[in-house]
Amino acid sequence: MFQLHYQTIRPLTTAHLAQTMTLLSLTSEELRQQIESELASNPALELVEERRCPMCHRLLPPRGVCPVCSRPSNEASPEEPIVFVSPRDDFYTHGDRTADDYPDEGVSTIADDLPTYVLRQVAPELGSEQRKIAAYLLTHLDEDGLLTTSLIEVARYFHKPLSSVEAIQKIIQHAEPVGVGSTSPQEALLVQLEVLSESRFVPGLAEKLIREAMDQLSRHQYAEMARMFGVSQTQVQQVVRFISENLYPFPGRSHWGDVRQPANEALEVYRQPDVIISYMDNDPKNPLIVEVILPLAGTLRINPLFRGAIQQASDEKKDAWKSDLERASLFVKCMQQRNHTMLRLMQRLVGLQRSYITHGEKHLIPFTRAQLSRELEVHESTISRAVSNKTVQLPNRRIIPLSSFFDRSLNVRTVLREMIASESTPLSDSELAEMLAEKGFSVARRTVAKYRAMEGILPAHLRDISSVRA
DNA sequence: CTATGGCACGGATT
DNA sequence: AATCCGTGCCATAG
Numbered sequence: 001m002f003q004l005h006y007q008t009i010r011p012l013t014t015a016h017l018a019q020t021m022t023l024l025s026l027t028s029e030e031l032r033q034q035i036e037s038e039l040a041s042n043p044a045l046e047l048v049e050e051r052r053c054p055m056c057h058r059l060l061p062p063r064g065v066c067p068v069c070s071r072p073s074n075e076a077s078p079e080e081p082i083v084f085v086s087p088r089d090d091f092y093t094h095g096d097r098t099a100d101d102y103p104d105e106g107v108s109t110i111a112d113d114l115p116t117y118v119l120r121q122v123a124p125e126l127g128s129e130q131r132k133i134a135a136y137l138l139t140h141l142d143e144d145g146l147l148t149t150s151l152i153e154v155a156r157y158f159h160k161p162l163s164s165v166e167a168i169q170k171i172i173q174h175a176e177p178v179g180v181g182s183t184s185p186q187e188a189l190l191v192q193l194e195v196l197s198e199s200r201f202v203p204g205l206a207e208k209l210i211r212e213a214m215d216q217l218s219r220h221q222y223a224e225m226a227r228m229f230g231v232s233q234t235q236v237q238q239v240v241r242f243i244s245e246n247l248y249p250f251p252g253r254s255h256w257g258d259v260r261q262p263a264n265e266a267l268e269v270y271r272q273p274d275v276i277i278s279y280m281d282n283d284p285k286n287p288l289i290v291e292v293i294l295p296l297a298g299t300l301r302i303n304p305l306f307r308g309a310i311q312q313a314s315d316e317k318k319d320a321w322k323s324d325l326e327r328a329s330l331f332v333k334c335m336q337q338r339n340h341t342m343l344r345l346m347q348r349l350v351g352l353q354r355s356y357i358t359h360g361e362k363h364l365i366p367f368t369r370a371q372l373s374r375e376l377e378v379h380e381s382t383i384s385r386a387v388s389n390k391t392v393q394l395p396n397r398r399i400i401p402l403s404s405f406f407d408r409s410l411n412v413r414t415v416l417r418e419m420i421a422s423e424s425t426p427l428s429d430s431e432l433a434e435m436l437a438e439k440g441f442s443v444a445r446r447t448v449a450k451y452r453a454m455e456g457i458l459p460a461h462l463r464d465i466s467s468v469r470a
Numbered sequence: 471c472t473a474t475g476g477c478a479c480g481g482a483t484t
Numbered sequence: 485a486a487t488c489c490g491t492g493c494c495a496t497a498g
Binding site: 408409443444445446447450459 | 488489490491492493497
């Protein structure tokens with residue numbers, strides 16, 4: 001509401017427009033590279049030194065005040081999220097901690113390695129003693145994300161009871177990628193299964209297979225497994241399919257067996273979020289804090305000395321410098337424009353989808369990019385660019401793609417999941433379709449089948465047997 | 471005969 | 485213009 005007046009003042013040149021568009025579609029990571037190269041090649045641009053808020057230690061814009069701590073409490077409705085651009089070079093998941101709280105951290109590397117990535121997730125939950133143990137555990141991961149030491153050794157090394165090390169391992173295992181820090185593929189699978197079962201239906205047979213028939217499972221001995229558990233071979237195959245589609249034994253890789261994992265997928269997992277949403281003071285009653293990440297320890301501006309210097313420069317230099325100056329000012333404007341758009345976007349989105357963020361997928365309101373573009377009075381493609389390839393970290397530390405805010409069917413799928421999870425006798429797709437219609441979601445029978453498939457839920461006739469039998 | 475999955479079409483979305 | 489998504493129709497499995 002404050003920093004936005006420039007917006008329509010100056011006629012937008014095509015260059016301006018084009019560059020803003022480009023910047024908008026960049027993720028925080030790419031943005032940082034862009035800024036750095038611009039900074040290196042243009043003397044007129046400078047990065048002003050960081051200032052931190054004395055209260056919460058956030059990085060501040062050059063003249064601004066802290067948007068969180070200085071927020072006027074009287075006109076504050078807890079519904080309205082606090083949205084602001086947050087320059088931060090640290091990227092730690094909670095703004096109220098400083099880099100000093102984290103051991104062994106180098107300067108912010110953008111593409112984290114696995115241990116760093118995990119440590120950042122778990123650090124906020126741990127005391128400094130525990131953090132040391134966590135860091136130690138994480139330095140003993142192999143490339144598959146599995147532990148190379150035994151917990152007992154670690155406990156001995158730190159002179160701690162085994163149980164306390166186990167507790168820390170458990171926290172690590174529940175971080176992304178789920179199952180990391182397990183001592184075996186089997187353990188990793190079990191953790192993933194447990195996590196998965198919180199949100200979806202999982203066949204009861206799956207756990208038994210992993211727990212008791214790991215050998216046969218990895219050798220695809222369906223007949224053998226069917227015999228062991230007294231079920232049909234097709235059932236085993238279905239469950240194995242479920243396992244191979246939803247679980248992965250080597251958390252460090254993203255999928256089964258193959259080492260040739262595509263680079264982009266790895267990037268997807270380890271990427272820093274572009275937006276971080278959290279509760280103020282970590283209290284769910286407080287308003288949401290939405291930080292649009294600006295991956296720098298300071299703020300960009302045009303070097304005021306450069307302006308002066310230009311006057312005294314010799315003629316031949318003058319021209320070159322002038323163009324530098326123009327480029328720099330264009331760049332700064334584009335950055336502002338980008339941030340401005342991101343802010344408006346998130347403001348609206350978080351305001352609308354608050355219950356999705358706080359109460360889960362069931363409460364996602366179906367919303368399209370087109371609608372949003374109309375409300376914000378920008379072109380549809382602007383929204384598309386701003387949304388694509390970006391990720392958001394929710395208060396529960398999950399990192400999800402920003403595009404999931406526009407998932408047309410996520411809420412229906414979630415309700416469907418719950419219905420199936422709480423069914424007493426397995427319901428057929430057409431029955432499910434009817435029930436959904438009663439709840440206000442009218443979807444075709446065929447669509448129910450598709451949603452089921454998306455959620456990895458088995459068809460009715462295979463559902464009951466495996467879970468009842470357990 | 472019923473429940474599901476495959477294919478393909480048309481409209482919406484990007 | 486390209487892509488995604490919900491749906492209807494039909495073949496197939498149980």
